[in-house]
Amino acid sequence: MFARTKRLTLRPGWPEDAAALTRAINHESVVTKLSRVPRPYAEADAAGFLTRDRARDDVWFAILAHEEATPHLIGGMGVHPCVDRGGHELGYWLTPEAWGKGYATEAGRAVLGAARYAMGLSRLHARYFLDNPASGNVLRKLGFRVTGTSRLFSQARGHDAECVLLDLDLDEESSRMPIAA
Secondary structure, three states: OOOOOOOOOEEEOOHHHHHHHHHHHHHHHOOOOOOOOOOOOHHHHEEEEOOOOOOOOEEEEEEEEOOOOOOOOEEEEEEOOOOOOEEEEEEEEOEEEEEEEEOOHHHHHHHHHHHHHOOOOOEEEEEEEOHHHHHHHHHOOOOOOOEEEEEEEOOOOOOHHHEEEEEHHHHHHHHHHHOOO
């Protein structure tokens, strides 16, 4: 699956993205806000992630900014099965140089459309660590509503941390989305 927005291209990750993925994600301020990413994150980790088999309901997009002459990888976003809560979950990250520019919200809108219309999902879960309020702001802009709190293991931290749980009804959200004929 591919998606294009005004400033971004979202596409599957390719094996040749391993070095760029490693550079973009391998920041303490990024990996400690994610649950399943080790620290340090090596190019072999990226290569393994990019070449792993994925089920049809496990979609990951490399986020490339194309505001400069050469598009460059600035993050990742995906929809994957949520084992502990059932259904599917939205997850994402951006490299620090891309923070505060609205990229996560822009990419999120495109991925929500893909989840609803290409994947046929009607509901999504999300969560963010309590020490990452910017992520919560993005999720609320996308229409997610807080449903509670929990603890989640962070591989990079090596321990559980408090997180906020959110849900989004895509059927309700799609009724608010303008559709062009």
